[in-house]
Amino acid sequence: MSDLHVVGHPFWAIDGVDKVMGRARYVGDIHLPEMLVAKVLRSPVPHARLARLEMAPALKMPGVVAAVCADDFFEHGSLGYPVKDAFVLAHEKVRYVGDPIAVVAAETEQAAQDGVRAIVCDLEELPGLFDVEQASMPGAPLIPLVPPLGKGNLVAEQIVRYGEPRPVLDGCEFVLDERYACNHQEHAYLETEGALAVPDEDGGVTVYANDQSPFINRDNLVMVLGIPPDKVRVIQAVVGGSFGGKDDIGYQTSAQVAALALKTGRPVRLTLTREESMLASYKREAMRYHVILGADSDGQLKAAKVEILADSGAYASMTPLAAWRASVHAAGAYRYEAVHVDTQVLYTNNGYSGAFRGFGNTESVAVIEQAVDELADRLGEDPLAWRLKNCLRQGDRTMTGALLDHEVGLTRCLEWVRQHSDWDRKRTAYARQAPQDIRRGIGVACYFHGSSLGGEGEDYATATLEVEDDFSLTLTSGLTDFGQGSRTVYTMIAAEALGVEPQRIHMPRPDTQISVESGPTVASRATMVGGNATQVAAKKLDGLLRKAAGDALGCLPGDVARFGEKYVSPSENALDFEEVVKHARQMGLVLSVRGRWQIPTIEWDFEQGTGKPYFCYVFGAQVAEVSLDTRTGHTEVLGVWAAHDGGRIIYPQGAAGQMFGGIAQGIGYALMEDMRFDRGYSLHTNLDGYLVPTALDVPPVDLKFIEEPFEQGPFGARNLAEPVMIATAPALANALAQASSYRRRALPLTHEQRVLGDPLLPPGSRQRCLTAMDLNA
Amino acid sequence: MKIHFDLNGQEVEVEASASTTLLTLLRETLGLTGAKPACEVGECGACSVIVDGRVVDSCLMLAAQVDGRRVVTVEGLVAAQDGPNDLQQAFLDAGAVQCGYCTPGFIVAAEALLARNSNPNRQEIRQGIAGNLCRCTGYHQIVDAVEMTAARRRGYKSQGNRGGHAKDALA
């Protein structure tokens, strides 16, 4: 029985009331006097030299007030992390269909569109590169202006070196050697990218953006606008979903409107249409894997050798880091004697790739969980039982050789999904099905997922907490909430640690002027790192209040008991929160604190491919059951059972929501989200072609949070928002493999893939893209 | 052209060009930003409003088409004391709100469903919201919220789990 009053109990999204009433203000809902609307000129071709750009004709159009291009930014608006290969607006070249070239601000959207049309832009097409496997071949078109590693289209390389797999594999009784492919995935957040810039009288600018990280945005603006940090303020608007997708393109969009706002002296707003968003924004990287696994005669995994090719598209974005996460998870949540992983990230002209929920582990789990399933099959073993035999437990070493020194709930997850899905009976029964048209299958997948940034960088967060004059509390964090509930979680943590009613706590949205930089809101770090920072702040404030209470009650601070919000002495004299605050102020205490928490230093040697990649891990397993029409490919997902070990759950409805939502994205990734490029042109330009699951496409879901306590997380919590999506696609692929007796080794498993093993290529992509950009061939 | 219609129980008259969509009219002329643009091709339901009792995609309607009609938007679905109504509260209780961008559309579609069917089973609820896309929640808790509300409005406790599966997950 929990002795916590808030954490772990039903709660609701702290910004939910405005949202359900339709009063929440997203970027596109904000309307300011004198506001101009911006429109973007984008490249209609995948690869070209920007030979001529004349903006003057645009400025002559009625209603057009200003226009900007690369030359209007410091150092041509160069930006990008970890590789600085991108620009606010294209400089010298365009590298993918949708690459932004210029932006026009006008009185109306129509006028802005007319202005865009008037721009004279001559593009000299260059040969395009569309197959990542050709990117490093001699004679391949060179995409970057400056090769990041001095090696043509190579963006980054990542390696893992744990032992020596070759000799081990040579001695293995069973060796699997197969290739797998995962396609791109579109975030498809319901709200498209957008930003609104408001110029200040003193030459500064405030930007409201639906970006992922306001501080990174602010730093980029400082850099590309060439103005000092105290003149740039970024406020995060209410964000309509992100899933990792509103990084780079969010900062580009912000810079575009900021420059126009400074030029015109008027607010400027830019919101992307869905077509623009689908063409211009980055995608989950497409990856190709070559997996070699070796097991002994007892079915014990011994060694793995994995090679990964990641399609970064036109720009690096976060792909080098996603490729690192993919690499250090590539062999899965199992024990090995030796593992080597070699990953190459390459440029192509296929859109561009960056962060998306799971950040490389979605792809790695999708692949390795199919591979081990095939291996188990060849061993003649039940795939779930085989996983229980080989999966990680506390005290084991992971595939990078790092010691797992904390609680590991993976076997509990596997056992839970096994029991609740009725796995044993179904797996056996479906293996014995008669060869009829409609066949069933049941499949499993499991994962481990490193928490937070790991080897990617310094990992800390800061929270501030202050008691206001009206006895409310203001809590800030540099980490952001785009719907996944981080602000709610922090509010709950603060309320619990302070012993106050959550309603007393007010948490404004991140604002570079009042919050404190905390790194990006990515990598499943929000609850642990941000939550710990919140808890540190709350404990500091609690310490001050206890001092005051003890002083007022005539006892030691440590002897003050809490009953609800009351502070009670051993002699049972009680004070309200307000009384304690007043007394604290009389004592001269300042009730404003800052809490910082940093992940203990971990060392990963990128050159050697060795070290400890993460501070801790989370784990999980999912089972999916399908009914497949083997002739048409039509698939009904009958059920999903999901268990996740992410430590204590703070916000129960939020955690469940992440799980349901992640599973839905996994279903889409596995079965219907077909983000492909045909010679650089996206197959789909809107949500009528790019299909995400509807309410009728998701099955009943049984879910379970295995709450293995983790001492170093806030109230024992780790995290869950990302990883809960990553087992769904391979579980479905494995279920379909049982139902169809075919293994396609590619995602998504569209109808054509399921039936033919060939995705087929619909014609007309170029025309659709051009139409979407108001152009005609 | 002049467009005259009943908006959330009040008569309004506005001037708009014939090519203006109902969505644009609501958001930009009338300042009601609850209905959202998300695809603008009638695929996602984020722009849903109710016209003459039927839920429709306002991005696929011309403003001119509602002349003489009754339009209800999410802003019209408030409780008497200007707070969330019972359905909106159920969304909050069930954890059905994450980023919230799709939420007004779902609220409208669910109200339209419940107006026609006061006792929908979960499959019927899913059919009633099948024209609304959500990328965050996976729909489960949205269905819970609608089911809870239907039961409350019918005046007795629901047979299912109140508070949705979030509780089960921690059992």
Next chain:
Amino acid sequence: MDALSREATLNELGYVRPKTLDEALAKLNQPDLRVRVLAGGTDLLRGLKRRVNGIDLLVDVAEVPDLKRIDGTGDGRIVLGAGVTMTEILESPSLVERVPLLADGCRVVGGPQIRNQATVGGNVANGAACADLTTVLVCLEADALVVSAAGERRIPVADLVADLPGGLPGGSLIRAFEFTPPHPAETTAYLRLAPREAMSIARAALAILGGLGDDGRVTSLRLAWGAVFPHPRRVPEVETILHGRKLEDGVLQEAVRVMENVFLQESGDRWSAPYKRNVVTAFTERGLRQVLGGLA
């Protein structure tokens, strides 16, 4: 870049909402204007912002009573107004009961928002190869009653869509559809494949009607396909194989083979043919079994 041109968007558009059919026809009959009928708008208004300067005047027919009728003729046929929405069809007990095939076709279109606006006439007139209601109406051997200033013509829906370049002849609109409902002893089915369970156009659809005599021999059989040919159409080549015969294995397989050949002849060079041929054979087999006695 010279080869690419940017088309202007919709400029000043006219809109009118006539109250009678005659008024509507008068508005449509303006040869020097580009006039289009606005019914539900779910096809016409998609991507309105990007619609090129092809329309001067929209004639909104939502309030023309003649287009909303659901009637019987004296001699047992049904008249279905072109302006009747999919939802209205689904909420008409008489239609649902007497023509379940029609309800089957409506039920799978889009989602509630789309069905509340989309009309049967709009679905047909839009001329899409995958139009669900067209496929159903072709199976029902429906006629389209097309009116213009010159009067009314009766055109079989199957012929109308074959001639449609993407819009009816200028100045005309479909007033209603007329068809004989299936005989109570006849069975109908609508098989449809889509990439997800809602908000999807069909990738292949078969509207099928079949009837058996007391001797178990086929007395009626109609197969109408959507999304596998350039426009929804019947396949007499297959239907004739089965007339007067019993549905035995040999006959069934012959029908399936002929159906596949017809498909490959006409659509075999399409990019999707290698996949769709599987659906065509599966649906043929299952559809025949379903309407000619005994599910597969």
